Amino acid sequence: xxxxxxxxxxxxxxxxxxxxxxxxxxxxxxxxxxxxxxxxxxxxxxxxxxxxxxxxxxxxxxxxxxxxxxxxxxxxxxxxxxxxxxxxxxxxxxxxxxxxxxxxxxxxxxxxxxxxxxxxxxxxxxxxxxxxxxxxxxxxxxxxxxxxxxxxxxxxxxxxxxxxxxxxxxxxxxxxxxxxxxxxxxxxxxxxxxxxxxxxxxxxxxxxxxxxxxxxxxxxxxxxxxxxxxxxxxxxxxxxxxxxxxxxxxxxxxxxxxxxxxxxxxxxxxxxxxxxxxxxxxxxxxxxxxxxxxxxxxxxxxxxxxxxxxxxxxxxxxxxxxxxxxxxxxxxxxxxxxxxxxxxxxxxxxxxxxxxxxxxxxxxxxxxxxxxxxxxxxxxxxxxxxxxxxxxxxxxxxxxxxxxxxxxxxxxxxxxxxxxxxxxxxxxxxxxxxxxxxxxxxxxxxxxxxxxxxxxxxxxxxxxxxxxxxxxxxxxxxxxxxxxxxxxxxxxxxxxxxxxxxxxxxxxxxxxxxxxxxxxxxxxxxxxxxxxx
Amino acid sequence: xxxxxxxxxxxxxxxxxxxxxxxxxxxxxxxxxxxxxxxxxxxxxxxxxxxxxxxxxxxxxxxxxxxxxxxxxxxxxxxxxxxxxxxxxxxxxxxxxxxxxxxxxxxxxxxxxxxxxxxxxxxxxxxxxxxxxxxxxxxxxxxxxxxxxxxxxxxxxxxxxxxxxxxxxxxxxxxxxxxxxxxxxxxxxxxxxxxxxxxxxxxxxxxxxxxxxxxxxxxxxxxxxxxxxxxxxxxxxxxxxxxxxxxxxxxxxxxxxxxxxxxxxxxxxxxxxxxxxxxxxxxxxxxxxxxxxxxxxxxxxxxxxxxxxxxxxxxxxxxxxxxx
Numbered sequence: 001x002x003x004x005x006x007x008x009x010x011x012x013x014x015x016x017x018x019x020x021x022x023x024x025x026x027x028x029x030x031x032x033x034x035x036x037x038x039x040x041x042x043x044x045x046x047x048x049x050x051x052x053x054x055x056x057x058x059x060x061x062x063x064x065x066x067x068x069x070x071x072x073x074x075x076x077x078x079x080x081x082x083x084x085x086x087x088x089x090x091x092x093x094x095x096x097x098x099x100x101x102x103x104x105x106x107x108x109x110x111x112x113x114x115x116x117x118x119x120x121x122x123x124x125x126x127x128x129x130x131x132x133x134x135x136x137x138x139x140x141x142x143x144x145x146x147x148x149x150x151x152x153x154x155x156x157x158x159x160x161x162x163x164x165x166x167x168x169x170x171x172x173x174x175x176x177x178x179x180x181x182x183x184x185x186x187x188x189x190x191x192x193x194x195x196x197x198x199x200x201x202x203x204x205x206x207x208x209x210x211x212x213x214x215x216x217x218x219x220x221x222x223x224x225x226x227x228x229x230x231x232x233x234x235x236x237x238x239x240x241x242x243x244x245x246x247x248x249x250x251x252x253x254x255x256x257x258x259x260x261x262x263x264x265x266x267x268x269x270x271x272x273x274x275x276x277x278x279x280x281x282x283x284x285x286x287x288x289x290x291x292x293x294x295x296x297x298x299x300x301x302x303x304x305x306x307x308x309x310x311x312x313x314x315x316x317x318x319x320x321x322x323x324x325x326x327x328x329x330x331x332x333x334x335x336x337x338x339x340x341x342x343x344x345x346x347x348x349x350x351x352x353x354x355x356x357x358x359x360x361x362x363x364x365x366x367x368x369x370x371x372x373x374x375x376x377x378x379x380x381x382x383x384x385x386x387x388x389x390x391x392x393x394x395x396x397x398x399x400x401x402x403x404x405x406x407x408x409x410x411x412x413x414x415x416x417x418x419x420x421x422x423x424x425x426x427x428x429x430x431x432x433x434x435x436x437x438x439x440x441x442x443x444x445x446x447x448x449x450x451x452x453x454x455x456x457x458x459x460x461x462x463x464x465x466x467x468x469x470x471x472x473x474x475x476x477x478x479x480x481x482x483x484x485x486x487x488x489x490x491x492x493x494x495x496x497x498x499x500x501x502x503x504x505x506x507x508x509x510x511x512x513x514x515x516x517x518x519x520x521x522x523x524x525x526x527x528x529x530x531x532x533x
Numbered sequence: 534x535x536x537x538x539x540x541x542x543x544x545x546x547x548x549x550x551x552x553x554x555x556x557x558x559x560x561x562x563x564x565x566x567x568x569x570x571x572x573x574x575x576x577x578x579x580x581x582x583x584x585x586x587x588x589x590x591x592x593x594x595x596x597x598x599x600x601x602x603x604x605x606x607x608x609x610x611x612x613x614x615x616x617x618x619x620x621x622x623x624x625x626x627x628x629x630x631x632x633x634x635x636x637x638x639x640x641x642x643x644x645x646x647x648x649x650x651x652x653x654x655x656x657x658x659x660x661x662x663x664x665x666x667x668x669x670x671x672x673x674x675x676x677x678x679x680x681x682x683x684x685x686x687x688x689x690x691x692x693x694x695x696x697x698x699x700x701x702x703x704x705x706x707x708x709x710x711x712x713x714x715x716x717x718x719x720x721x722x723x724x725x726x727x728x729x730x731x732x733x734x735x736x737x738x739x740x741x742x743x744x745x746x747x748x749x750x751x752x753x754x755x756x757x758x759x760x761x762x763x764x765x766x767x768x769x770x771x772x773x774x775x776x777x778x779x780x781x782x783x784x785x786x787x788x789x790x791x792x793x794x795x796x797x798x799x800x801x802x803x804x805x806x807x808x809x810x811x812x813x814x815x816x817x818x819x820x821x822x823x824x825x826x827x828x829x830x831x832x833x834x835x836x837x838x839x840x841x842x843x844x845x846x847x848x849x850x851x852x853x854x855x856x857x
Contacts, residue, residue: 079797
C-alpha cells in the first residue's frame with residue numbers, strides 16, 4: 001500500500017525560502033541549505049588550502065597533521081581542501097605522505113580510518129625548498145594557482161608558520177614577492193597563522209607585528225595560543241555570561257583575590273636552547289597566564305563576537321598594574337636538583353644544553369592589580385613553573401569571608417574562603433568550595449567541595465585545541481586568537497618585570513616542590529596562602 | 534549492581550541512592566535522564582547503543598521493559614547499577630508485568646534526575662500516538678525510529694500527524710552526513726538551484742526526509758526516484774547557471790562530482806545507533822529543521838506551531854484488541 005510520497009511545493013511555507021533572492025546578483029548568494037536553527041550541520045570552512053611551513057618539524061608532526069586528520073575524520077574539512085607542506089627536504093609527494101600518515105596515525109585522537117586517510121592523502125602535497133630559494137617559492141605560488149583550478153580552492157589559503165621566528169622575515173618577504181599573501185591578487189582570502197613566541201619584549205613584538213601585518217592585513221593574522229582552544233577556557237565565558245549566579249559577585253565587593261596557576265611537572269626536555277633564552281615568564285606568563293587573567297577579569301562583551309571579546313580583553317590588559325615593590329611581589333625561581341614522583345631529577349643548570357651559570361628562571365610568580373572599578377584592590381596572583389609536583393592549570397577565585405559569623409569562633413576555625421575554581425587541565429571542570437556543617441551533635445563548620453567534572457570519556461571526544469583553532473582559522477573566526485594589541489599590552493606588563501629581574505638572580509627551589517619560599521612569603525605578607533592545586 | 538525481584542518503586546529509589554553512595558556516583562554531574570522503551574530481544578543492541586551515547590552525555594538510564602500485559606498479578610523486577618552494560622553512568626532496568634506496564638510512569642517519575650531534561654526513546658515499535666504512552670508525555674524530548682516498524686513509510690506519516698515540537702526520528706539523524714555534504718557543496722555555488730532529484734528507495738523514510746528537507750529549504754518540488762540500493766544512492770542538482778552537482782554514496786564515502794573539477798570525497802562512516810543517539814542528545818530542544826522536512830514530506834504545514842506539551846490519552850491495548 002505504501003506509495004512513493006509526493007512532496008508538493010505548495011506545502012513549503014514562503015518564509016522558508018527567503019534568504020535567497022532570485023533577482024540578486026550572482027555574488028554573495030546566501031547558502032539556502034544553511035539555517036542557524038539547524039545545529040546538526042557542522043561548521044565547515046569554505047574550500048581552501050592549508051600551507052604549512054616547517055611541516056617536518058615537531059609541532060607539525062605531533063599536533064598539526066594529526067589535527068588535520070581528526071578534522072577530516074569528523075567530517076569538518078571542506079569538500080575542496082588541500083594540505084600543502086613546505087620544508088627543506090628532497091622529497092616527492094609520496095615520501096611526505098608516508099611521514100604525514102605516520103604522524104597522524106600516531107597522534108590522532110579519533111579512531112584510525114583508512115578510508116578517510118586515503119581521501120585526505122589525495123589532497124596532500126609537498127613542495128621542497130629552502131626559505132631563501134626564490135624558485136621554490138615561485139613553484140609554491142604556481143602550485144596554489146593550479147590548485148584553484150584543479151581542486152576548486154577559490155584562491156583561499158591559510159599559511160601556518162611552524163618555523164622559528166628568526167625565519168619569519170625571509171619567508172614573509174618571499175610571500176610578498178610572489179603575492180601569495182595578497183587577498184585581491186589571489187581572489188580569495190589569504191591568512192597567516194603564527195605560533196608563540198610573539199617576540200621577546202615589546203619592541204621585538206612591535207617589529208614582528210609590523211612585519212607580519214605589512215605582508216598580510218591585520219585581520220588575516222591569527223596568533224595561536226593553544227590554551228584558548230581548550231574547552232574549559234571557552235566554558236569560562238559560558239559560566240560567567242550565561243549565568244545569573246556568578247556575575248553579581250564577580251567584583252571587588254565579594255572577591256578577595258584571584259590565583260591563576262599553570263604548573264608543569266616536566267623539566268625543559270630537549271628545549272634547552274629555546275628555553276634558556278626565554279624563561280618561564282616569557283614562555284608562559286606573558287601569553288597563557290595573561291590571557292587567562294583577561295578572560296577572568298574582562299567586562300561582559302556587548303555581543304559574542306571576536307571583535308567585542310577582543311575589545312574587552314584589551315581593556316583589562318591595559319588596566320593591569322604591576323606592583324611597586326618588585327623585590328617582594330615579583331618572584332622568580334630556578335629549580336635545583338631534587339626528587340620528583342619517585343625519581344631523582346637534575347638541577348636546571350645541570351640540564352643538557354644549559355650553561356651552568358644560567359640565571360634563566362624556570363618559575364615566575366607575580367602579584368598584579370587591575371585598575372578598574374570592578375577590580376580595584378583585588379590582587380591577581382599569577383604563577384607558573386616547571387618541575388612542580390603535578391601538571392595542573394587552574395583559575396581560582398577566592399571570595400571574601402562573611403562579614404559576620406553568628407557561630408562561635410571555635411566552630412568556624414576550619415572555614416576558609418569560599419572558592420570557585422575553574423580547572424583548565426587536567427580533570428576539566430569547575431569546583432565550588434564552601435563551608436558545611438560537620439555531621440554530629442556539635443556545630444562545626446568546615447570546607448567542602450562541590451564538583452562539576454566533564455567525564456573522562458566526555459572530554460576524550462571533544463576536539464583537541466589545535467583542531468578547534470585550525471578550523472577557526474579556516475572559518476575566519478578570530479574569537480579565540482589574541483590580537484596584536486593584546487600581545488603588545490601583555491609585553492607592556494612583562495617588560496618592567498623582566499628589567500627588574502635582569503639584575504636579580506632567581507631564587508632556588510627544590511625540584512618537586514611548589515616553587516621557592518619567597519613565593520610563599522609573597523602571599524604570606526598579604527595574609528594569604530597559595531592554594532594547593 | 535543490585536537486583537530486586539518482585540519489588541516496588543520505592544525500593545528501587547532506595548537501591549539507587551545506596552548505589553550512588555557506595556559507587557561514588559555523586560561526583561559526576563547529570564545532564565539528562567534517558568528513558569528507553571524496549572523489549573527483551575533488543576537488550577544487546579540497546580546496551581551497545583546506550584553505552585556509546587552515555588559516554589558522551591552524562592546521564593541516568595531507565596530501561597523500561599513491558600511484559601505480559603494480560604498477566605493477572607502486576608509485578609516489578611529491577612536491576613540498579615552504576616557503571617555497567619549501559620555505560621559509565623547510572624542505570625536502572627525495570628521489568629514490568631501485568632497492568633503495571635500501563636502505569637510505567639508511576640515507577641519512573643521518582644527515578645528521574647531532579648530537574649534534568651527527560652528524553653524518551655522507543656527502540657522499536659513506535660506508539661501510534663505518543664500520548665498513549667505516559668512515558669512519552671513526561672518526556673521533554675522524544676526519539677523514535679520508524680525504520681524498525683513494520684511499515685516505515687506509514688509510520689513516518691503517523692509521526693507527522695502526531696508531531697509535537699521535541700519529537701525526532703533516527704531516520705532523520707541518519708542523513709546528517711548527506712545534509713552536511715550538500716550544504717558544503719552549496720557553499721561554492723553562486724546561483725539558484727533549478728532542479729533537485731533524490732535517487733534511492735522512494736518508500737524509505739530517510740530518503741523522503743532528505744527530499745523533504747531540500748524541498749523545504751529550496752522551495753522546489755524534490756522527487757525521490759527509484760534507484761538501486763536500499764535507502765539513498767545519490768542526489769542530483771542542477772543550477773540556473775548550468776552548473777550541476779552529483780552527490781553519490783559509494784560505500785563508505787560520499788563522492789561529490791562537478792563538471793571540470795576534481796571529485797571531492799567525504800568520509801561516510803557507518804554510524805552505529807549509539808552514534809546516532811549521541812548526536813540526538815546534543816540538543817534537547819525542538820528541531821525545527823526536522824519539523825519542516827517532515828512537514829514537506831507529509832503535507833503538514835503547522836508542525837512548528839503545535840503545542841509542545843501532550844496530555845495523556847488513556848489507551849488500554851487489551852481493550853483495543855477486543856474491540857479491534
